[in-house]
Amino acid sequence: MRGRLTYQGGMAGSGGAGAAATIQGNVRVEGGDISADDIGLKPHTHYVAGAGAQTGPATA
Structure with missing residues (x-):
């Protein structure tokens, strides 16, 4: 596929050996979050x- 992929309704997938998805370049998320193993970015x-002190959440 060449060009922009546009979709509605979400996206799901799974992989065999190795990573299920690899993206080269920047990824932009608007109005959401990225999570891994239930830990949000x-x-x-x-x-x-x-110090043992906890930092605050991410800021822009």
Whole structure:
């Protein structure tokens, strides 16, 4: 396929060996989030090394 892929209603898939999907280049998400194993990119936090304090969620 060449050109832009446009779809409605979501997208699902699965793969055999290796990754189910590989995207080269930028990915832009508008009005949503990206998650892996139920951890969202936008709301997730980290702990500050040494201090043990939790960071806030991601900001733009």
